[in-house]
Amino acid sequence: MTDATAGPRPNSDAGGKDKPSGPMLAADGTSLKSSLARSMRRQKIKALLLVAPLLIFIMITFIIPIGQMLFRSVENQIVSDTLPRTVVALDSWDAESGDPPSQAVFAAMARDMVVATELNNHTSLGSRLNYETTGLSSLFRQAGREVDDFGEDHTDAFEEIDPLWVEPATWVTMFASDNWVEAHAEWAERAEAAGFGFDELPPPFEFSEGVQEPLPRTSAMFADFARVLRVEDEETPAEEEPWNIVYLSLYEDLAADPSAPSAYDGETRALLEEALAITDTMGPFDYQAAFEEIDEDWLGYDLWSTIQTFSPSYTPGYFLASIDRQLTPDGVEVVDDDRKIYGTLFLRTMVMSLMITFSCILLGYPVAWLLANLPMRTANVLMILVLLPFWTSLLVRTSAWKVLLQQQGVINDLLVWLGLVNDASRLALINNQTGTIIAMTHILLPFMILPLYSVMKTVPPSYLRAAKSLGATNWTAFWRVYFPQSVPGIGAGSILVFILSIGYYITPEIVGGTKGVFISNRIAYHISSSLNWGLAAALGSILLALVLVLYWLYDRIVGIDNVNLGG
Amino acid sequence: MADTANESSFVAFERVQKSYDGENLVVKDLNLAMPKGEFLTMLGPSGSGKTTCLMMLAGFETATHGEIKLDGRPINNIPPHKRGIGMVFQNYALFPHMTVAENLAFPLEVRKIGKSDREKKITRALDMVEMGNFGGRRPAQLSGGQQQRIALARALVFEPELVLMDEPLGALDKQLRETLQFEITNLAHRLGITVVYVTHDQTEALTMSDRVAVFDDGRIQQLAPPDQLYESPENSFVAQFIGENNTLEGVIKEVKGDTCIVQLDSGDVIDAKPVNVSKAGERTKVSIRPERVEYNKDRLQEGAHTLKAEVMEFIYMGDIFRTRLKVAGKEDFVMKTRNAPDQVRLTPGSQIEIGWLPDDCRALDA
Ligand SMILES: Nc1ncnc2c1ncn2[C@@H]1O[C@H](COP(=O)(O)OP(=O)(O)OP(=O)(O)O)[C@@H](O)[C@H]1O
Ligand SMILES: [Mg+2]
Numbered sequence: 001m002t003d004a005t006a007g008p009r010p011n012s013d014a015g016g017k018d019k020p021s022g023p024m025l026a027a028d029g030t031s032l033k034s035s036l037a038r039s040m041r042r043q044k045i046k047a048l049l050l051v052a053p054l055l056i057f058i059m060i061t062f063i064i065p066i067g068q069m070l071f072r073s074v075e076n077q078i079v080s081d082t083l084p085r086t087v088v089a090l091d092s093w094d095a096e097s098g099d100p101p102s103q104a105v106f107a108a109m110a111r112d113m114v115v116a117t118e119l120n121n122h123t124s125l126g127s128r129l130n131y132e133t134t135g136l137s138s139l140f141r142q143a144g145r146e147v148d149d150f151g152e153d154h155t156d157a158f159e160e161i162d163p164l165w166v167e168p169a170t171w172v173t174m175f176a177s178d179n180w181v182e183a184h185a186e187w188a189e190r191a192e193a194a195g196f197g198f199d200e201l202p203p204p205f206e207f208s209e210g211v212q213e214p215l216p217r218t219s220a221m222f223a224d225f226a227r228v229l230r231v232e233d234e235e236t237p238a239e240e241e242p243w244n245i246v247y248l249s250l251y252e253d254l255a256a257d258p259s260a261p262s263a264y265d266g267e268t269r270a271l272l273e274e275a276l277a278i279t280d281t282m283g284p285f286d287y288q289a290a291f292e293e294i295d296e297d298w299l300g301y302d303l304w305s306t307i308q309t310f311s312p313s314y315t316p317g318y319f320l321a322s323i324d325r326q327l328t329p330d331g332v333e334v335v336d337d338d339r340k341i342y343g344t345l346f347l348r349t350m351v352m353s354l355m356i357t358f359s360c361i362l363l364g365y366p367v368a369w370l371l372a373n374l375p376m377r378t379a380n381v382l383m384i385l386v387l388l389p390f391w392t393s394l395l396v397r398t399s400a401w402k403v404l405l406q407q408q409g410v411i412n413d414l415l416v417w418l419g420l421v422n423d424a425s426r427l428a429l430i431n432n433q434t435g436t437i438i439a440m441t442h443i444l445l446p447f448m449i450l451p452l453y454s455v456m457k458t459v460p461p462s463y464l465r466a467a468k469s470l471g472a473t474n475w476t477a478f479w480r481v482y483f484p485q486s487v488p489g490i491g492a493g494s495i496l497v498f499i500l501s502i503g504y505y506i507t508p509e510i511v512g513g514t515k516g517v518f519i520s521n522r523i524a525y526h527i528s529s530s531l532n533w534g535l536a537a538a539l540g541s542i543l544l545a546l547v548l549v550l551y552w553l554y555d556r557i558v559g560i561d562n563v564n565l566g567g
Numbered sequence: 568m569a570d571t572a573n574e575s576s577f578v579a580f581e582r583v584q585k586s587y588d589g590e591n592l593v594v595k596d597l598n599l600a601m602p603k604g605e606f607l608t609m610l611g612p613s614g615s616g617k618t619t620c621l622m623m624l625a626g627f628e629t630a631t632h633g634e635i636k637l638d639g640r641p642i643n644n645i646p647p648h649k650r651g652i653g654m655v656f657q658n659y660a661l662f663p664h665m666t667v668a669e670n671l672a673f674p675l676e677v678r679k680i681g682k683s684d685r686e687k688k689i690t691r692a693l694d695m696v697e698m699g700n701f702g703g704r705r706p707a708q709l710s711g712g713q714q715q716r717i718a719l720a721r722a723l724v725f726e727p728e729l730v731l732m733d734e735p736l737g738a739l740d741k742q743l744r745e746t747l748q749f750e751i752t753n754l755a756h757r758l759g760i761t762v763v764y765v766t767h768d769q770t771e772a773l774t775m776s777d778r779v780a781v782f783d784d785g786r787i788q789q790l791a792p793p794d795q796l797y798e799s800p801e802n803s804f805v806a807q808f809i810g811e812n813n814t815l816e817g818v819i820k821e822v823k824g825d826t827c828i829v830q831l832d833s834g835d836v837i838d839a840k841p842v843n844v845s846k847a848g849e850r851t852k853v854s855i856r857p858e859r860v861e862y863n864k865d866r867l868q869e870g871a872h873t874l875k876a877e878v879m880e881f882i883y884m885g886d887i888f889r890t891r892l893k894v895a896g897k898e899d900f901v902m903k904t905r906n907a908p909d910q911v912r913l914t915p916g917s918q919i920e921i922g923w924l925p926d927d928c929r930a931l932d933a
Binding site: 463 | 626654722
């Protein structure tokens with residue numbers, strides 16, 4: 001509105017141009033559209049404010065967790081985070097050659113392992129890789145105990161040349177910038193003054209200029225050493241003798257480039273030059289042999305191919321595992337028959353949920369009909385009976401079914417007493433699919449009855465009367481007139497029951513035995529026992545997708561407007 | 568038209584009683600006989616048992632006592648769907664999940680009528696109610712009046728001889744109601760069907776029916792053609808229920824053949840026609856229609872008794888004048904006069920004398 005204050009111009013001003021109908025103008029001369037938009041905007045903001053608390057609540061408790069779940073089902077950064085050097089070095093390894101990787105890969109692995117062990121990351125990496133190839137977990141745990149000794153002999157050799165090498169101060173003088181030394185001194189002072197309970201982190205390590213270039217391996221390793229000390233122990237290189245692997249790196253730097261000390265012009269140059277002698281006395285460290293000594297499997301194909309396959313930050317591995325597939329260097333493969341479980345579980349979950357939904361319809365429909373057609377007072381009593389299960393603990397109800405259904409339980413006793421079942425061949429009603437279906441049908445029945453009832457309540461009895469007066473028998477009147485009008489209730493109830501049962505967990509867990517458990521039980525197992533959250537997330541995502549697909553199908557076939565959830 | 572129960576009648580209620588709860592009789596001793604082709608309306612205040620009677624006839628309620636006969640056969644034990652009675656409900660009860668044509672096909676399908684026959688009949692029924700183009704619509708896509716027509720067509724499509732209608736026009740506006748009233752009576756007479764029609768609306772009852780049964784308290788108070796009902800109500804309930812009515816209370820002083828003399832509670836004496844009073848000394852309510860009240864002495868009979876009246880209010884209503892009078896101590900006595908050139912407009916406060924022909928003043932039960 002550039003001209004809001006000017007108001008509408010008289011028509012004669014239009015310069016002879018014939019413009020009979022410009023935009024509609026409001027009383028103050030602004031266009032009607034924009035003033036409408038302005039007045040609506042305030043209402044919209046108000047409406048937004050009203051829903052904001054719920055929106056935020058749902059964002060935090062629902063959308064974000066689901067997003068995280070979806071993310072976790074493909075996320076795989078642990079490998080590249082824990083073994084950064086190895087992943088890079090392994091890139092060039094050709095798994096199909098059948099040979100173990102080169103020394104460089106083992107060297108990278110040794111360095112990564114030292115850091116991981118100090119940070120205590122190697123075990124979680126081991127568990128992660130163990131999901132893909134069994135046995136890797138123990139391999140990593142074992143190696144974690146040994147790698148810090150790699151290069152011990154080289155350390156001793158350095159000490160022999162000059163005992164100064166085992167002084168932390170030597171290393172600080174060689175690598176640290178003046179800045180850091182100063183900051184560190186101040187930090188140490190503060191720590192002294194504060195005494196116990198001082199929890200300020202030491203300043204992050206800074207290299208002095210001109211040291212990283214001549215000694216690349218050593219400074220890289222020393223950086224890791226300083227970083228780990230800082231975050232793990234809240235300490236600094238000023239107090240700790242470096243790891244063996246740092247000495248080994250220095251050895252390799254000197255061996256690779258004997259001119260390195262002369263390129264360095266710090267205080268410790270003389271010391272370095274003196275240390276050059278070590279390349280004459282000591283041979284290079286054989287990483288591969290060292291790992292082999294820990295366990296022969298370190299030279300095996302499985303470990304390295306697994307690491308290589310799962311080195312990317314994102315992996316379809318969990319999803320493949322969810323559908324009984326496996327990612328191998330040769331591509332996707334079906335897992336062995338004896339490890340196939342998820343396909344069966346998904347199928348069983350679907351089929352049994354359908355059966356539960358169907359039995360809920362069969363049992364719930366007549367009850368809902370009675371509820372809707374009985375006189376108010378009787379209907380209320382019946383309604384309380386329907387709702388009663390909601391007021392009892394789920395666990396209690398499920399456990400009650402255990403008591404009722406077991407082989408020596410009430411129902412079997414009754415059947416035997418009635419002579420319907422032979423005492424020797426009592427029915428197995430629990431710890432199998434029958435048990436799950438019976439108990440779940442009972443538990444989910446109200447979710448079928450309530451929407452059915454709310455729909456039936458709105459069907460006026462005059463329809464049935466009209467049908468009969470038009471000549472329909474009771475059955476025809478019901479089937480052609482009443483039933484079609486109760487379909488929205490069946491739809492709503494079925495969606496509720498099916499979706500609830502597809503994700504149900506407690507009841508199948510208690511009464512399902514091994515044959516009657518659902519996919520959700522497996523998800524729970526991975527969440528709380530095996531701690532394979534990635535797989536749990538993938539299974540959950542597939543379940544979510546399945547529900548959405550079914551919902552879409554339902555919409556296509558029945559139409560979602562045909563669902564009445566009450567009112 | 569007003570046949571008696573003795574004649575071979577098409578629909579007959581014989582001493583029918585109905586109780587829902589075993590304590591109160593909702594219908595008490597109902598006797599009714601209808602010849603074929605009659606349009607009979609049940610009229611009465613809410614809760615007087617009209618719907619109950621209809622439901623018993625349709626078979627949705629059973630009579631507690633007595634017999635209902637259709638075409639001479641007792642139907643107490645015949646289920647509703649075998650009675651072959653068409654029915655139009657107050658809320659139309661069109662099946663919402665079927666199109667108009669499907670709704671009409673329903674009674675034909677359950678009667679196993681062939682497809683081509685069915686289509687012919689549906690087209691005929693829709694044309695009959697002038698809804699020929701609406702066969703493909705859903706009931707929800709029709710206006711109230713259109714739904715009503717479809718409901719009517721559906722009740723007629725299987726050619727029942729008896730059609731029951733329970734306040735079928737109750738939900739429509741006045742103009743539409745009048746159109747449909749006309750259409751329904753027209754159709755009924757043209758097809759020669761027998762109709763039992765229930766309504767609250769006395770104008771509707773009077774304009775549509777061959778005979779009207781006035782219900783109150785579970786009994787038929789009077790069963791008569793509309794004109795008789797209006798002009799010669801047989802008891803004070805009917806007199807008050809049908810049309811506007813002035814009531815004065817008093818005691819019979821003397822009965823002389825066709826006329827009697829009533830002394831009102833105010834002491835005044837008037838002429839009246841004894842209807843259901845027989846001897847002097849009985850209490851009575853006399854009823855006079857407002858349009859039969861006369862204040863012009865020239866038009867009254869020689870020697871007729873007159874009453875003093877004070878004009879309370881004069882209302883101009885276009886075609887008529889409505890004058891409220893204070894008569895015999897009552898202030899709600901109404902007189903209606905035609906708006907004619909010679910008609911005087913009475914001013915409030917003026918004193919006049921009013922009277923009537925003895926035949927127009929009916930002495931009824933108290
Ligand atoms: N299903 C029922 N159960 C119990 N009492 C009922 C039932 N239906 C009707 N009644 C009672 O019977 C009496 C007559 O009801 P009915 O419906 O026949 O009246 P009506 O004349 O049709 O009234 P309206 O003009 O309001 O429709 C009423 O007092 C009502 O309360
Ligand atoms: Mg009624």
